[in-house]
Amino acid sequence: MAPRERFGALLRESRLYAVTDDVLEPAQLYAAVGRALRGGVRIFQFRDKHRSDRERVSLGRSLIELIRAASGLMIVNDRADLALAMGADGVHLGQDDLPVQFGRELMGPDLIVGASASFLEEIGTATAAGADYIGFGAVFPTGTKLDAEFAGLDLFEAACQASSLPVVGIGGITVERAPAVVARGAAGVAVVSALFRAPDVELAGRSLLQAVAPSAPESRGPRKATLPG
Numbered sequence: 001m002a003p004r005e006r007f008g009a010l011l012r013e014s015r016l017y018a019v020t021d022d023v024l025e026p027a028q029l030y031a032a033v034g035r036a037l038r039g040g041v042r043i044f045q046f047r048d049k050h051r052s053d054r055e056r057v058s059l060g061r062s063l064i065e066l067i068r069a070a071s072g073l074m075i076v077n078d079r080a081d082l083a084l085a086m087g088a089d090g091v092h093l094g095q096d097d098l099p100v101q102f103g104r105e106l107m108g109p110d111l112i113v114g115a116s117a118s119f120l121e122e123i124g125t126a127t128a129a130g131a132d133y134i135g136f137g138a139v140f141p142t143g144t145k146l147d148a149e150f151a152g153l154d155l156f157e158a159a160c161q162a163s164s165l166p167v168v169g170i171g172g173i174t175v176e177r178a179p180a181v182v183a184r185g186a187a188g189v190a191v192v193s194a195l196f197r198a199p200d201v202e203l204a205g206r207s208l209l210q211a212v213a214p215s216a217p218e219s220r221g222p223r224k225a226t227l228p229g
Contacts, residue, residue, distance in 0.1 A: 002109075002110035002111075003073060003089035003090055003110060003111050003112050004090075004109075004110060004111065004112055004132055006073060006089075007043065007073055007089070007090070007112050007132065007133075008132075008166070010042050010043050010072075010073060011043065011133075011166060011168075011187055011188050012187075013042075014040070014041070014042055014043065014188070014209055014212075015182060015186070015187065015188040015189065015209075015212040015213070015214075016041055016042075016043065016188060016189060016191070016205075016208050016209055016212060017043045017044075017045065017168050017170075017188050017189065017190040017191070018036055018041045018043065018044045018045070018190070018191060018192075018195050018196075018205075019044075019045045019047050019077070019170070019190050019191065019192045020032075020033070020044060020045065020046050020047050020048070020063075020192075020196065021047075021192050021193070021196035021197060022047055022048045022049055022050055022051075024196065026055075026059050026062075029059070029063070029196075030059075030062060030063065030066065032196050032201050033063055033066060033067065034066060035200075035201035035202040035205070036195060036196075036201050036202070036204075036205045037066070037067065037070040037072060038202045038205075039201065039202040039203065039204065039205025039206045039209070040205055040206055040209050041072070041195070041205045041208075041209070042067075042070065042071065042072040042073065043072065043073050043075075043188075044063070044067055044072060044073070044074045044075070045074070045075045045076070045077055045092055045114075045190070046059075046060050046063060046074055046075070046076050046077060046086075046088070047077035047078075047192075048060075048077070053082060056079075056082055056086075057082060057085050057086055060074070060076065060082065060086035060088065061086050061087065064086055064087060064088060064089075073089040073090070073112070074086075074088050074089055075088060075089055075090040075091060075092050075112055075114060076088045076090070076091050076092070077091075077092050077094075078091075078092070078093065078094060078097050079091065079097075079098075080093070080098055080102075080103045080106045080107060081106075083107070083111075084106065084107070088111075089111060089112055090107060090111045090112025090113060090114065090132075091103055091107060091111075091112070091113055091114070092113075092114035092115070092116070092135065093113065093114065093115050093116065094115075094116040095116055095117075095118075095122065099129065100113060100115050100125075100126050100129035100130060100131050101129040101130060103129075103130075104129060104130030104131075112132050112133075113130060113131050113132055114131060114132060114133050114134070114135055114168075115129075115131040115133075115134055115135070116134075116135045116136075117134050117135070117136050117159065118136070118137065118138075118151055120155075120158060120159060120162055123136075123159060123162055123163045123165070123167075126165075127163070127164060127165055131165060132165065132166075133165050133166040133167070133168055133187070134159070134163055134165050134166070134167045134168065135167075135168050135170050135190060136151065136156055136159045136160075136167050136168070136169060136170070137151055137156070137169055137170040137171030137172075137190075138150050138151060138170065138171025138172055139151055139152070139153060139156050139169045139170065139171045139172060139173060139177075139181055140152075140171055140172025140173065140177060141171070141172050142171040142172040142192075142193075150171075151171070153180065153181070153184055156169055156181065156184055156185075156186070157184040157185055160184060160185030160186060161185060166187035166188070167185065167186055167187055168186060168187060168188045168189065168190050169181040169182075169184075169186045169188075169189050169190065170189070170190035170191075173189045173190070173191050173194060174191075174194045175194060175204070175207045175208050175211050176211075178191075178194075178208060178211045178212050179211050179212060181212075182212045188212070189208075189212055191208060194208060195208065
């Protein structure tokens with residue numbers, strides 16, 4: 001199964017999308033990803049704003065090997081070239097990154113291309129350019145990305161209703177807040193601190209998965225978009 005199809009299946013199953021924390025040293029990050037995998041997390045975005053390209057590729061390759069051994073997927077933040085060099089399953093592009101159209105051309109028909117959005121008008125542009133999903137936020141104020149536009153739950157719900165693609169909520173999402181985000185129509189929630197800065201990463205992964213499970217009372221809101229696959 002191609003990564004695009006597997007992404008849809010895994011997102012439907014788990015509703016959880018982990019974004020790695022680049023304050024962790026490589027050995028710490030590798031160990032934390034292993035713990036997250038033991039907790040049931042299967043979709044990861046490798047986000048690293050600080051290291052050299054050479055270091056990112058080396059670390060990314062080691063993470064991909066670990067994640068794939070557990071039948072997971074790894075998407076790379078910002079850089080389609082590094083995603084291809086690592087042999088990753090896809091790329092996630094922000095508003096200041098490579099345009100989604102060119103990201104899709106580089107990644108080809110089988111790999112994942114995600115797009116960030118903070119405003120409703122950005123969703124249609126990303127959809128027409130070939131994105132597979134939208135990362136919308138920041139849903140709540142976040143200390144992980146200080147320049148993130150604050151969307152709020154009402155605008156997030158409007159985004160879910162307006163999008164023909166799966167919408168993943170990101171920004172300030174905790175285990176306590178996650179069910180409310182899914183209830184507004186999210187296909188899933190993306191987390192950084194709630195997972196990678198938790199005292200027990202494995203337990204945090206299990207708790208987040210439980211919080212957004214389809215059986216969770218607050219997570220039974222409308223889900224308009226059809227997931228790939």
